[in-house]
Amino acid sequence: MRASIYILGPLLGRFGEAKISFPGGCAFGPRPIDLHLEAMKSLGASIEIEEGYILARAKKGGRLNGGKFELKQISVGATGNMLMAAVLAKGGSLIKGAALEPEISTLINMLIKMGAKIKSTRKGGSAEIEVEGVHELVGVEETNTSDRIEAATLLAATAITGGKVSLTNVNIAELKAVIKNFKQAGCTMSVLPNLIRLESSNELFPVNVVAKPYPNFPTDMQAQWTALMTQSRGVSVIKDTVYLERFKHIPELNRLGAEITMNKNSAIVKGKKKLKGASVMSTDLRASACLVIAGLVASGKTEVLRAQGVLYPIKDGKKWGFMNGDGVFVVDYIYEDVGHFREGMARVKLEGCWGFIDHTGTEVIMPMYSMAYDFENGRALVSYGSGRTAVLINKDGNVVNNSLTKTDEFTEGLQRVEDGGRWGYRDQTGVMIIPYKYEWAGKFSDGLAPVKVFNTYGYIDKLGNIAIQPLFEYAGSFRNGLAPVTLGDRFGVINKSGSFVVSPQYDAISELVNGFFRIRQSKHWGYMNQLGYVKIPPQYNRVKDFENNLAPVFVGDDVIGKWGYVNHEGDLVIAPLFDDAKEFQDGVAEVTTKGLMGYINTNGTFLWLEVLSDEFVKP
Numbered sequence: 001m002r003a004s005i006y007i008l009g010p011l012l013g014r015f016g017e018a019k020i021s022f023p024g025g026c027a028f029g030p031r032p033i034d035l036h037l038e039a040m041k042s043l044g045a046s047i048e049i050e051e052g053y054i055l056a057r058a059k060k061g062g063r064l065n066g067g068k069f070e071l072k073q074i075s076v077g078a079t080g081n082m083l084m085a086a087v088l089a090k091g092g093s094l095i096k097g098a099a100l101e102p103e104i105s106t107l108i109n110m111l112i113k114m115g116a117k118i119k120s121t122r123k124g125g126s127a128e129i130e131v132e133g134v135h136e137l138v139g140v141e142e143t144n145t146s147d148r149i150e151a152a153t154l155l156a157a158t159a160i161t162g163g164k165v166s167l168t169n170v171n172i173a174e175l176k177a178v179i180k181n182f183k184q185a186g187c188t189m190s191v192l193p194n195l196i197r198l199e200s201s202n203e204l205f206p207v208n209v210v211a212k213p214y215p216n217f218p219t220d221m222q223a224q225w226t227a228l229m230t231q232s233r234g235v236s237v238i239k240d241t242v243y244l245e246r247f248k249h250i251p252e253l254n255r256l257g258a259e260i261t262m263n264k265n266s267a268i269v270k271g272k273k274k275l276k277g278a279s280v281m282s283t284d285l286r287a288s289a290c291l292v293i294a295g296l297v298a299s300g301k302t303e304v305l306r307a308q309g310v311l312y313p314i315k316d317g318k319k320w321g322f323m324n325g326d327g328v329f330v331v332d333y334i335y336e337d338v339g340h341f342r343e344g345m346a347r348v349k350l351e352g353c354w355g356f357i358d359h360t361g362t363e364v365i366m367p368m369y370s371m372a373y374d375f376e377n378g379r380a381l382v383s384y385g386s387g388r389t390a391v392l393i394n395k396d397g398n399v400v401n402n403s404l405t406k407t408d409e410f411t412e413g414l415q416r417v418e419d420g421g422r423w424g425y426r427d428q429t430g431v432m433i434i435p436y437k438y439e440w441a442g443k444f445s446d447g448l449a450p451v452k453v454f455n456t457y458g459y460i461d462k463l464g465n466i467a468i469q470p471l472f473e474y475a476g477s478f479r480n481g482l483a484p485v486t487l488g489d490r491f492g493v494i495n496k497s498g499s500f501v502v503s504p505q506y507d508a509i510s511e512l513v514n515g516f517f518r519i520r521q522s523k524h525w526g527y528m529n530q531l532g533y534v535k536i537p538p539q540y541n542r543v544k545d546f547e548n549n550l551a552p553v554f555v556g557d558d559v560i561g562k563w564g565y566v567n568h569e570g571d572l573v574i575a576p577l578f579d580d581a582k583e584f585q586d587g588v589a590e591v592t593t594k595g596l597m598g599y600i601n602t603n604g605t606f607l608w609l610e611v612l613s614d615e616f617v618k619p
């Protein structure tokens, strides 16, 4: 956690030396610790970095000296850290440009109670803190102030749901900037010394905020405010000047249906968007809170998952382990075999038996099966012993169904099923909604499903009525109102009224993925966007879909060709060096090339590289 860096100052002040690891904390962008280290140096400490650890030592005598330090940027952490070191240093210290955050005032009050000599004066937007070092501190009992960010988060959750709330034991003074904004947004606020009442109005107004150091609007409330503004009746701008990249929640809010664009460190939110539940990823505490708040008003189910969640299999020659999306080794090389992550779980084999691990690398289903398949729609097929007894289990490892019929997922509430060569659809309660009458049936998407009747393909709606006449030799699924179909041996694209928007002229067209169709003409593949414009003319022997704005393409002929990656403009941004290249997933793609396999990021940099034979190399 981030706060782990706070033990540097106290240890150094008390023992004259400290060895601590680099801090973790919420991953929303760069979070340097240079100010912490410079502050320690100003007190006479030497700092060395060794293998991910910070080794800090006071000069001879084992005691820090008083020193002067001016923070070039207001830092809560560096202020607190220097304070805790300086209280036991020899002589006086001065911290200029120090943070005014209430957490710092609380710390000062407690240190004073413990016997420290501290004087803090406000100078403009920051504090100047004078410390006179003492020999020792004494133990005290102290109560922390209430959490102002938690309080504000609860207010945002109430405001978005149109509710009423009373929060007691809150320090009103610390929430001034936040309260002002809720008022401007149209909420009725009554404020007593220790209590806040918020009553939401039917109509929320857009309110711009700029996150700045205290007493301004806190950066830790920026994400939650953004969620609230998705429901306001207009456009609002949310700017963060403390953490310029703290916007990892924006693409996720957009995934729920919000309309937010970024301009440098400002999010521009178009309000009054109907949100729809989805699976979203979160990298940090406040982003999670923001997505939960949005989920409260989204229709259907919203699932907030951890972005760090997906792990990738790596091998040290014989045994398998896992790395995370940053190329950091997280699960030891202990498994004889593993699968890729599917629905948050991966198969692992230990001492001949299969089980499952979750995103954290924990064996949530003990290895005890002779065989196991990946999770699909929350169920995995596993077998015991000789393999004759196979059962379906859920993610808790409980047997849920002994029937082994492989079923499709439900899409738009319906599931296609087959009986004696005829296909139909049933609902979640098992009731047949559309009888077994088609020669083949596809999954529902955009309210329509492709079906085969008298050897030709058309589309039905959810009542089982023909929506687009069966005229085609092939019919693909609708995505964003567009589907590929074949007529007279040629592929084109139709809209939901069945009219051609791209006339049948191609050898092949894939379904739409992330705004692009793969198209084939004269044995070569390229890409067409959803407006029907050929964005990348057919020129490759093989191509895969765009993910994370990059698509794998096979450059050259089958004998000497290699896989590389193109962007939406068709620029070959990752050079063709690979014998195989998978589509990106969460910014990471698996690639292989003669005897080597590894993972690259979207810059084409290897996060992990290993020799497929005996050893592995971490670049």
Ligand SMILES: CC(=O)N[C@H]1[C@@H](OP(=O)(O)OP(=O)(O)OC[C@H]2O[C@@H](n3ccc(=O)[nH]c3=O)[C@H](O)[C@@H]2O)O[C@H](CO)[C@@H](O)[C@@H]1O
Binding pocket: 002, 003, 030, 031, 032, 033, 034, 035, 036, 037, 073, 074, 075, 076, 077, 078, 219, 220, 242, 243, 244
């Ligand atoms: C555990 C904890 O208390 N976390 C809070 C603390 O984080 P933390 O103390 O880590 O945040 P800081 O106040 O130090 O950071 C403020 C700005 O200073 C920069 N900076 C900071 C240190 C440094 O050595 N060099 C440097 O450049 C940071 O990148 C950032 O742009 O204050 C933040 C700002 O209110 C809050 O969002 C965090 O919730």
Ligand SMILES: C=C(OP(=O)(O)O)C(=O)O
Binding pocket: 001, 002, 003, 024, 025, 026, 027, 220, 285, 286
């Ligand atoms: C960023 C936060 O915490 P940390 O500094 O511990 O990552 C936070 O509290 O919002």
